Amino acid sequence: MTALTFTLKAELEQRIDVSPLTPDRLADKSASEIGAELLQYGNRQIRADELFSIEGQGSDRLIFRGSRKLDYIGKGMSQGEIRVEGDAGSYLGMHLKGGRIIVSGNVDAYAACEMKKGEILIRGNAGDFLGAALPGNKKGMAGGVVIVKGNVGDRVGDHLRRGAILIEGNAGNYLGSRMTAGTIAVLGEVGAHLGYAMNRGTVLLARTPASIPATFNDCGTHTLGFIPLLLKGFQGLETRFSEMSDTLKRVRRYAGDMCGLGKGEILVAL
Amino acid sequence: MNINGVQIDATFAEAFPMRATRVIITAQNLKWAYHAAQAMTGFATSVIACGCEAGIERELDPSETPDGRPGISALIFAMGGKTLAKQVETRAGQCVLTSPTSALFAGIHEGDKIPLGKNLRFFGDGFQISKRINGKRYWRVPVMDGEFLCEDTTCTVKAVGGGNFLILAESQPQALAACEAAIEAMKKIPNVIMPFPGGVVRSGSKVGSKYKALSASTNDAFCPTLKGQTRTDLSPEIESVMEIVIDGLTDDDIKKAMRVGIEAACSLGAENGIRRISAGNYGGKLGPFLFHLQEIMA
Numbered sequence: 001m002t003a004l005t006f007t008l009k010a011e012l013e014q015r016i017d018v019s020p021l022t023p024d025r026l027a028d029k030s031a032s033e034i035g036a037e038l039l040q041y042g043n044r045q046i047r048a049d050e051l052f053s054i055e056g057q058g059s060d061r062l063i064f065r066g067s068r069k070l071d072y073i074g075k076g077m078s079q080g081e082i083r084v085e086g087d088a089g090s091y092l093g094m095h096l097k098g099g100r101i102i103v104s105g106n107v108d109a110y111a112a113c114e115m116k117k118g119e120i121l122i123r124g125n126a127g128d129f130l131g132a133a134l135p136g137n138k139k140g141m142a143g144g145v146v147i148v149k150g151n152v153g154d155r156v157g158d159h160l161r162r163g164a165i166l167i168e169g170n171a172g173n174y175l176g177s178r179m180t181a182g183t184i185a186v187l188g189e190v191g192a193h194l195g196y197a198m199n200r201g202t203v204l205l206a207r208t209p210a211s212i213p214a215t216f217n218d219c220g221t222h223t224l225g226f227i228p229l230l231l232k233g234f235q236g237l238e239t240r241f242s243e244m245s246d247t248l249k250r251v252r253r254y255a256g257d258m259c260g261l262g263k264g265e266i267l268v269a270l
Numbered sequence: 271m272n273i274n275g276v277q278i279d280a281t282f283a284e285a286f287p288m289r290a291t292r293v294i295i296t297a298q299n300l301k302w303a304y305h306a307a308q309a310m311t312g313f314a315t316s317v318i319a320c321g322c323e324a325g326i327e328r329e330l331d332p333s334e335t336p337d338g339r340p341g342i343s344a345l346i347f348a349m350g351g352k353t354l355a356k357q358v359e360t361r362a363g364q365c366v367l368t369s370p371t372s373a374l375f376a377g378i379h380e381g382d383k384i385p386l387g388k389n390l391r392f393f394g395d396g397f398q399i400s401k402r403i404n405g406k407r408y409w410r411v412p413v414m415d416g417e418f419l420c421e422d423t424t425c426t427v428k429a430v431g432g433g434n435f436l437i438l439a440e441s442q443p444q445a446l447a448a449c450e451a452a453i454e455a456m457k458k459i460p461n462v463i464m465p466f467p468g469g470v471v472r473s474g475s476k477v478g479s480k481y482k483a484l485s486a487s488t489n490d491a492f493c494p495t496l497k498g499q500t501r502t503d504l505s506p507e508i509e510s511v512m513e514i515v516i517d518g519l520t521d522d523d524i525k526k527a528m529r530v531g532i533e534a535a536c537s538l539g540a541e542n543g544i545r546r547i548s549a550g551n552y553g554g555k556l557g558p559f560l561f562h563l564q565e566i567m568a
Contacts, residue, residue: 143402162402163402181400183401200399202399202401222416222417223416224410224416224417225337225339225373225416225417225419226337226401226408226410226417226419228337228338229336229337229338229403229408229419230401230403232336232338233403233404245338246338263396263397263399265399
C-alpha cells in the first residue's frame with residue numbers, strides 16, 4: 001500500500017496547523033473526507049485539498065513534502081508513521097503518544113514538546129525547546145526517544161521528565177535546564193549554562209565541555225553499569241549511541257544543580 | 271520395567287503447585303556472580319522451613335545478560351505469590367545488594383509483578399536514581415563500591431514443585447555416585463532446579479508424623495536401617511536410598527529433567543550397585559501433579 005502523501009500546491013504565505021492530519025485522525029476516512037479536513041491557515045480555516053495535492057491511500061503511513069511553515073505535524077498521534085521530506089515547522093510531534101515521525105530536514109522550535117511515547121528521528125537540525133514543556137507548563141517530554149542527527153538550539157530538554165533525547169551534533173545554551181528526570185546525550189559540543197536549575201536526570205556528554213557550571217560538584221570518575229544497559233536500549237534505532245555500549249562505560253560524574261535539588265548529573269565520557 | 275539391570279518401579283512422584291520467578295545476577299566476573307547467587311539461593315532447600323526453594327539454573331554468557339557482564343540465572347519457588355515476593359525481596363536485599371559489583375535483573379517478564387528493586391531503592395536514602403529503559407524501570411542505588419543496578423520488578427508464574435525420584439543402591443557411595451551422575455545431566459535442562467545440597471536429599475520425608483506438631487517426618491519405608499523394624503519398601507540388598515527433588519516452571523520441564531536424571535543414574539547399571547528407581551508416592555496426599563516413572567522412561 002502506498003503512503004498517503006501531502007504535497008504543497010504552492011509556497012505557503014502563512015503558517016499552517018496540520019495537526020488534524022495524523023494516522024489516528026484520518027483512520028477510516030475516505031479520500032474526499034480527508035480532502036475536506038479544515039486546517040488553520042493563518043487567521044482562517046482552509047480545506048486540506050486546497051493547499052495540498054493528496055495522493056496515495058491508507059492512513060497508517062503519511063508523507064508530508066515539507067515546509068518550515070508546517071506546524072504541529074503528528075500532534076498527539078498514537079500510532080503509525082509520518083515522514084517529512086524536507087523541513088518541518090514548530091511543535092513537531094507535540095504530545096506524541098506513540099508511532100514514529102521521521103524528518104529528513106530541519107525542524108523549528110518545540111519539537112517533541114510534552115511528548116509521552118514514541119520515536120522522533122530528525123536527520124537535520126532541531127530548534128530551541130526540543131522536548132521541553134510548553135511555556136508556562138512544568139512537565140516537558142515524559143517518554144519516548146528523540147534522535148537528532150544534526151545540531152539543536154537552546155533550552156533543549158527544559159523540564160524534561162522522562163525519555164531520552166539523543167543529539168549527535170552540538171547543543172545550544174541551557175541544555176537540560178530545569179530537568180526533572182530523563183536522559184539527554186550529546187556527541188558534540190554543548191553551550192553555556194549546561195543543566196541550569198536541573199533537579200534530577202542525566203546529561204551524558206561524549207566530549208568534555210568547555211566548562212562545567214560552578215553549581216555542579218565533581219563526584220569523581222566511575223564505571224557505571226547502567227550506561228551500557230542504557231545504550232543497548234537504543235539498539236534498533238538509527239543512532240550512533242547504540243554502537244557505543246561496548247566503549248562508553250567510564251565517566252566523570254558531576255552532581256547538581258546545587259542551587260536547586262542537586263540530584264541531577266552530568267556524565268562526561270572519559 | 272528394567273533399564274541396564276535397574277528396576278524402574280511402577281509408581282509415581284507427587285508434586286504440588288508453586289509460584290516461581292527467575293532472577294539474573296551479574297557481576298564483574300563469574301566468580302562474584304556465583305558468590306551473590308549462592309548467597310541468594312542459600313538456605314532454600316525446602317518450603318517446609320526455608321520459606322522458599324531456590325537454586326542456580328545456569329551460567330549466562332555476557333551476551334545473554336542485560337548489562338553485558340557474566341551472570342547467573344537463579345530460580346526461586348514458593349507456595350504463594352506473597353511468600354515469594356517477601357523471600358525475593360529479603361534475599362535480594364541481604365545477598366545481592368551486599369555482594370560486590372553485583373547487579374540484579376528480572377529473568378521472567380510476563381506474569382504477576384513482584385518487587386525486585388522497587389523497595390530496595392530506599393537503601394539509597396534519597397540518592398537513588400530511576401532509569402526507564404525500553405519500558406522497564408531500573409534503579410541505580412549508590413553503594414560503597416559504586417552503584418547497585420537493579421530492575422524494579424520481576425514477574426512470577428505458576429510452577430510445579432516437588433518432582434522427585436529415589437535411587438536405591440547396594441551401598442551409600444554407589445547411591446551418591448548415581449545421584450551425582452543424574453544431577454550433572456539434569457543441570458543441562460532449562461527451567462528446573464534441584465534445590466537440595468548438591469541437588470541430592472538423603473532425608474526424604476513422608477507426609478505426617480507420630481508427633482502432632484510435625485507435618486513431615488522420615489520416610490521410614492525407605493530407611494535401610496529400619497528394614498526389620500517397620501513396614502519397609504526395601505529388599506535386603508538395598509543399603510542406601512537417596513532422593514533428587516526437582517522444581518520446574520512446568521510439569522513438562524520436570525518430566526524432561528526426571529528422564530535425563532534417571533537415564534544417567536541407570537547408565538551406571540546394576541554392576542555398579544544401582545538396583546531400583548522409585549519415587550515419593552504419598553498416595554495422593556501431597557499434590558495434584560503425578561509423574562509416573564515408567565511413562566516418563568517409556
